[in-house]
Amino acid sequence: MIYQRMIDNALWGFVQPKGGWQHYATLMRAAEDRAQQLQDASNELLLTEFGPESTSRTKFQADRAASTVTDPVTELVNSPIADMFSNGETDESALVPVFDRRSFVDDICFGGSTFDDCLVTLDRLLSRFEECRISVSFTKSIFVQSRVDFLSHEVSREGIRADPKKLTAITELSFPTSKKGMQSFLGALNYYSRFIQDYAVYGATLYQLKDADFGIEGELTTARRCFETLKQKVADAPILRHFDRTKEVHVTLFANEWALSTTLMQEHEGILHPVRFSGRVLKDAEMNYHPAEKEVLALLLLLKQCYTQLAGRTLHVYTRFSTLDWIHRSKSLFGRAIPFSALLSPWHLKVQRVSEKDTAFA
Template sequence: MDPSKVEAILSWPAPTNATEVKSFHGLCSFYRKFIGNFSGICAPLIDTIKGGRKCLFVWTNEASRSFETLKRKIAEIPTFGLLDFHKVFVVECDSSNRAIGGVLSQEGRPVAFFTENSNEAKQKYSTYDLELYAMVQALRKWRHYLPPKEFIVFTDNHALSFLNRQEKLHHRHVKWMEFLQYYTFTIKHKKGVANKVADALSRRSLTIQEVQLESAGIHTIKDMYATDDDFKEIYKGKGQTSNVGLYTPLPIPSKPWDLVSMDFVLGLPRTKFGYDSVYVVVDRFSKMAHFIPCKTTHDASHVVGLFFKEVVRLHGLPMSIISDRDPRFIGHFWRTLWKKLGTNVALSSAYHPQSDGQTEVINRSLGNLLRCLTQEYDSSWDSILAQAEFSYNDSINRSTGMTPFQVVYGVRPRGIMELRDVSHLEKKSALAEDFAKVMKDVHDQVRNRLHHTTEKYKAPIDKKRRDLQFQVGDLVMVHLKKERFPKEKYTKLMMKKLGPCKILKKCGNNAHQVDLPSSIGLSPIFNVADLYPYKGSIDDVFVAGEQRLQHDESLKEISQPSTLEIESILDKRVTKQTRRKVYYEYLVKWKHQPLEEATWMSKEAIEKAGF
């Protein structure tokens, strides 16, 4: 055992009063399950603090031998766990006015201790600064163990849990934050009474008691609900997302910009040009993305204009478009236009963002890029959106192993600061006699890499899932998530499951169209994780507080989001006013859709929709 790892324990001075004895005993109690005959060894220490405050503290020879034995037991190899870099490291740190301390552990077994005395200058730090300093020093002490993978940091200062959200930094924190950026970790709050070892190393004045209550067989009560006469009806209405449905990746395109996905990043600060969102378009083959500034009030016709201006003029028309069920993407104008152009429109299942996970990931990456580039000037993000797009497209993608620029153009363009070496691919592309052959090799290489990556992701995910297939006509119970309902319509007392409902259509292996009552007003497309096989009689189940579900022909014709029709005009507002004319936008209520799905549209868009 490396002596430096347990120096904090071995150099612990002999206690001089009852409080220091309690502090040391509390530290040892945390590891009592690793120390044989712990109670017998501690008995002389306990004798020194018996009698309370009125009795005189006397440090005996037996107590001294017990003190040294406990220090030696904690530092022995059987107590310390062996390092395993495949397991998660846990760092616990704490501070006091006189010292800071920490412990590095894995699966509850300590790996190393750390403590450091505070000088006069650091003793004047605030509590927040001391706790942050303790964290920095602990990570610096064990920096050779921690950087390769993510780890967890426990602290009893709750404010440190929001460390990464600080908008302004104290000059003392700047260098510490710069140092912490080297690591990947999660900060979790731990109450002071639970942060035992680190608190004892820093304060040496803590009494610890642990009480754990276990009741054998209590976990079996959950299985009895389904058959109990008093609870079985309530249990039928309880719903949650199940871990069913194998990972079904989208088909891999054969060339760039044949299959694209699109989404919006909303809620950004409004710029001086009025932009408050970003229209994100991603090529699923090369992973190239275009970030287009836009406004939340833009309707489908404006979005189409942006797509032709920024994407079609560079890459041509795609064969297929994948998107979520944004009102702009399910309107009559959008679907009719792409049908006439020969482009297939594929919509994700309602409230199932995993269908287009690639665009969701890129949206998070874009947020991180803008956060780094704008700093405190967050209202000018549209001026640096071009730099963010170039930076993203010039970065190596983990799935393809190349940058999007290399996949589409065959070369990496020069940046503002060109410091990298020219790769083998760039030399080959520049000197090849047949450029088309080089590009074909690149595309074949990317396609094979995407196949390999897809299989690599699919295998571990499917191990944790089970395959569940439904056929047309099967009866199922539908799990209704809170997110599907408008805020004013959802209550906590609503049934979590609805049914039995009939499967009308299979939209793939994991998505199904369900025969919902027309009064529900929800999208009938559900992921298999929200469907449960119905095993009872149709007379046993009521439909969400309404009448029993009648399986007649009137419920089979469900209005689809793809054929939305305007029901009425709810309101209007002025968007622009000149000397000669006033321009309005109208709030449109769609048929068979909740009021929250109402959309602001211009007069021209309403006329195109045939209203």
Template structure:
């Protein structure tokens, strides 16, 4: 067994000993350098771990001529770095060949710390206010080494696929537990060893602090930021619409799901605003240096960040919803390339992935509550089971919970609004007591049955013609968007839509309700139907459009609808009530041409 002669421990040699004495090389401060650099010889001498840069960075001199090989291909991990007696930080360097200047601190370092330099004496005179608040420490304080800080253990077992081992830093739980690399505070404090990225506070603010359990048995810190959120100006950045995002998956056959670790904590709070996040515990008063969970703008801020990271990949090979990322491809060869690109960008932006929640190279994956495959989108069987085993509600609150859960999957249920109508009517007027009826019980059982028989929704294919089936009743309207995939004559649903009629709409006659159903369907799927490659077909059982086109006078509402219909090219196939279902009774009216 090999032992380290420096500390006597096993498992490493002296060049990589975490207790090795700090090296004190001379650093060149170069305002013309775009990055911080370290000489390869110094890296080898000190045994500093390095990893590849993906992609490599091009390096040129002031005359645009390449330096050395012309590219920076490796960089170090974050290192404990001390300048002078009291200035400490954690800093990463790109590896180059520069024996004359083993360390070069470039413009990013100067911009971060803004030091005051005497050009006459060539010495650093004093540090900026930013450093006085964070980087400078008491003279008796010693730099905190990584080995002296208790880190979360790496995920036991489980490794990323071999194709991505060069991005293993992205899956590091230890690195995710650190503060963002641009943070000037080397803060490793935590409350009960769970919360990182905080520091002691003297803020007048004080939110409540508590823990809730997680699925994996761990604890999730929660802070009551209702007071702060009430006075926060909303950041109106939109979150993706999940159904619209899933429509991008047409033709995809291979999927990889990534889950970012402590995503919000990877975003730095703007300097000077940390005091607003202060919270109190039985062990003291703290404030966040990074964005905590619970802030009203946190989802929008992180979505803006993740969209910027993957801007040119969104809609092509990536779906990103806050900290959930789905990579999709038509082939395995293409997929590996695209996953590597995603991991490279995560590594470049110091975003880390929770390996135990990732799924690689799957033909079917569960993402955002949906089961996704090349066939289409279907409901998560675990959630379907939860609905089918749901007990009969006995209070208003229990009924609200059931309808809220069921409403998430309403796009899979044909005529959902009509089926659930007797249940939603029980909540009209905000009653305090639930008046359960036989009609409500029948609707409850019918809705649960619809969940067990819900179809797989196919990914819409713009190369194939669409079929829109509409229906209207006295209480609601519904529609189905379908296509014929492979099997001739068989329609496969792509989406369902339904809603209840308003009080005014319930006064419409049958023909106008059918017209309203068509209008609602075209509005819902306008992004697929307007300008479609092929004229689409609308199936209904009323001569509503014939009435609309032949009427000598139209009321203002009908005139608006007629104008709206001219934006689409489609045919209406209707069935006379006495001959419903007979193929020879089908007649066609063409609209939009």
């Protein structure tokens, strides 16, 4: 099991310096040695000018020395050879191939099917830390665990699940009596939305509530039903399986008048298990789209969020409409189908039409 949270839509991408990490590490060590030599020379000059009794410099003297001598380490970091950051989407060929991830938060959890696999991964990780000059707190590190608590998640060999204690606290909440209370509920639930299938479909109704809806004349029947449904889905939140690059990928799509939803799945023991749920509320203009076009938007959302896992793979897509297959294959398109086709062109899709009753939401 390898679980690392990717920063979606990062403004900065971490790429490999020109010449490789080994070459850059050699240059950095040389720059540090040079900086130390300059510091020693500066101290000797200070003793020469002001005598042995002088132990400090004025701010003017320090600023003057800093302006006349360039720090070798700063010069190397700012040089083109050490261009380790790039605006927007980085060049895929320059990305450092560590766990197929682009960038990370400061907590890392990894594992393997065997103990030897864990050791190999740990060796690769520590080697990369050494090359990147990243320090790790040994006292805060945990090794050889069958189950760990990681970023409010419980990670095990079976998969990733939300913290049961926090989910229990959410399910015990009563229906809010104000808009602010509803926003607090949705805010607490939003972090665990990846474990809730069709979260956006049910949550959209609650997001649209106004202060007047909580008054005496307010109609909250639909909102209460969605609220209870979400709490039940929280209680039944499944374990999300770890993504397996050796298994085929299956995707189900759903969209209604105000939201879209998609599920990424892989087969384990003859059963399709969820790997990730995603979805969002439709924009005002998108609400006028045909349901088939909304399902295309749902697919594009998943492809964007799971790009590093899905790039270059064959996707088995299940949809209620044959429009998706037509957009992906046809060469005579018009209207909104043209940009949809352009965005889907790099992907290898096997589209299968299913009936309404076979969709997960139905």
